[in-house]
Amino acid sequence: MTPHYHKLALASALLLALTACKEEVKPVEEIRPVRYTIAGAGQQSHLRQFSGEVRARQESRLGFRVAGKVVEKRVSSGDSVKKGQVLAVLDASDYQLDSQAKQAQLAAAQANLAQQAADLKRYRELLAQNFISAAQVERQHTAVQSAQASVQQAQAALSASRNQAGYTSLIADSDGSVSEISIEPGQVVAAGQIVARVAAAGEREVLIQVPENAVGELRQASSFNVKWWAGQQAIPATLRELSGDADPATRTYAARLKLSGQPDGLRLGMTATVEASLPGQHSAAIKLPLSAILDEQGKHYVWVINPKTAKVGRKAVSVGRPDSQGIDITAGLNGGEQVVTAGVHLLRDGQRVTLLAK
Template identity: 70%
Template structure:
């Protein structure tokens, strides 16, 4: 065998060996992650969930009743205060000067009144001696009345000036906690400008926002459950207030729940989840999110996840639609896991992975 053919033979043997070592490529099974709900659970639509915050029943926006420059701030956000406690102070030098001026005006008015009353006394003595007429006495009496009125006016102006001076001190109007304060030394504020917020002690509530498509459901809810994020406690509550007009920025409606029982461990600002139990649902019907429905050729289906984490299409009969949920009247059993997202991307027998709820 010539060297050329020997080389070709060796190359052929090498290629055959490599081909034999090559393993057959197996197709990789696609596993699609899905979200799901358990049929018959609260998440399936017989309730609505909202995020809320623990707030005080009574909250006051505190402001100075006069304008001025802030001299000092006596409290910080989060401080507990008592009724009448000093929170902040304005520069009151201008009001002190005004009070001094009003005092001088009152003294002048009182001196003029005393002089006019003394003149009236002499006029009456002269009248008894027939040195003056009765008309002169009457004119003097009118002058005395005017002097008395000026004294009363000056007295009232002095009281108002002293009140203005007292308003340079911002006081707490009830026991509670300072939830926020913006007054800082050197800051110039106008009369009525809110500089602090006081959450009064006592009753606690849950504040949350309701989207417009859930207003009717919340208003007609049969009950409310409030779950505290901090410790997982669940408390009963009742609806106290639901705004009639939407917020101009968020386009949601502000709502307030009163906690039926609470203690000092329910602190202001705590996060809570609010569950509104919807009223008027058919107890024999299960409810699912609308996103779980697959409509094909006029029929309704859902994807059910079995114990092997595979999905199968299941025909169902539907009932009334309420907001974002739909009633399932036949074809589904309570406790079955139903896919709620990506229903158009699945196929029968496909393996899925369950995302956390």
């Protein structure tokens, strides 16, 4: 092959390569699958939820009426008790000694009264014989009255001392179960110190803690429904009591709800969810999941799907307060639009999407 033909072949190869480079490569359009919801369709919620626990209608916080050292603990937390049953006992030796001293004082007072009464009888006999004056008899009569008062005083002191000795036993004031007992043998307790809590048998309630911004809503609720985390059937309830003062530690208000029935297997301390229906508190705002909101530079947007072109467009919205059901859209949507609810940070204006099942 001559150099001329060699150059001609090389030029032809270069021409073909350049022609191939000029062919346009069409990019493949990215179509992203998205989940969506219809704005305003069943998104509004009229329920307010609170967490609570099952408590007894009546709960007694018990403590000894006298101070002393614990010598016996007869029950534990969770035990069933009967009215009048002894829960714990203090060392009563000092109170028993005091009762013995008061008993001796009563005996001395009674002996003195008997002596004064006998003297009064003799004085009256002597007065009848004109051996003494009437004034002496009157003074002896006063001495008898004083002796009688001393006997009454000694009797009262003995009764009080015996009561003190009886207070060394902690007694259950009703049938129920021991929710808590916080003493052990050897411990010294003060008079009035709370050492046990007994939940009375019978009616059960649900106790919830209400934040201060929900107290007004709770009072206006038309109905309550209690659901159990342990799987029992949900039952209606009514508001029985709402505290007028906030707890100093949690700054919440305690509320008690009376159950319309007592389901089988209901136990103290079980966790429940209380749903309060709030009529007249419906908001005109559209409710969307929090995942549908795109935040950029302090502004809020949502992606709205054009049903004709299957493309998304970003739309600025105004939002209200979030809750467990989502967030309120107060402006920017008219309702009925298809709004993307997941992956909002991965979309761009005009991007084509496919709709996944809601």
